[in-house]
Amino acid sequence: MRKITLSNGETVEVECLSCAITSGLIKPDGGVVIETDYFHAHQDVAYPIKGLIILASKRHIKSFDELNDEEKIDYINLLSKIRKAQRDVLGIEYVYYFYNEDTTHHFHMWMVPRYEWMHEFGRSVESIRPVLLHARNKMNNEENKLEVMRAIKALTRQLKVGTL
Ligand SMILES: [Zn+2]
Numbered sequence: 001m002r003k004i005t006l007s008n009g010e011t012v013e014v015e016c017l018s019c020a021i022t023s024g025l026i027k028p029d030g031g032v033v034i035e036t037d038y039f040h041a042h043q044d045v046a047y048p049i050k051g052l053i054i055l056a057s058k059r060h061i062k063s064f065d066e067l068n069d070e071e072k073i074d075y076i077n078l079l080s081k082i083r084k085a086q087r088d089v090l091g092i093e094y095v096y097y098f099y100n101e102d103t104t105h106h107f108h109m110w111m112v113p114r115y116e117w118m119h120e121f122g123r124s125v126e127s128i129r130p131v132l133l134h135a136r137n138k139m140n141n142e143e144n145k146l147e148v149m150r151a152i153k154a155l156t157r158q159l160k161v162g163t164l
Pocket of ligand 1: 016017018019020059060061105106
């Protein structure tokens, strides 16, 4: 079991953070951006980067080759739908995708939009960690957080329209 402290200060013990989030036990700040029978998308606002999305499976699996046929189709459709919304609503030109199978949680893909300010941290994979740390440690001001929340709402709205 892992102890997780929620943003409201409450502490919960969960076996897997991804299970807790995708099942609705833990509600991410900003809410669910989109979900299907198999996947769940939200932003981790601890890393206040506009348009950053975490796409997690609902099933407790770790590796890509554990996805079943329905999940595979759902996954690529959802991933590209979210990507299109990032472009259409937030004007995001490039996204970095990060996913490691040896996670302590379960299957989840980070979709990290690429912004100008990130260039000083490198041009490829080497920039991911410093970019995330920079966001967490230096961009946690009210103004930026407000913008991040606004972006989440805009993406959520766009993705809702898209599924009607
Ligand atoms: Zn899990």
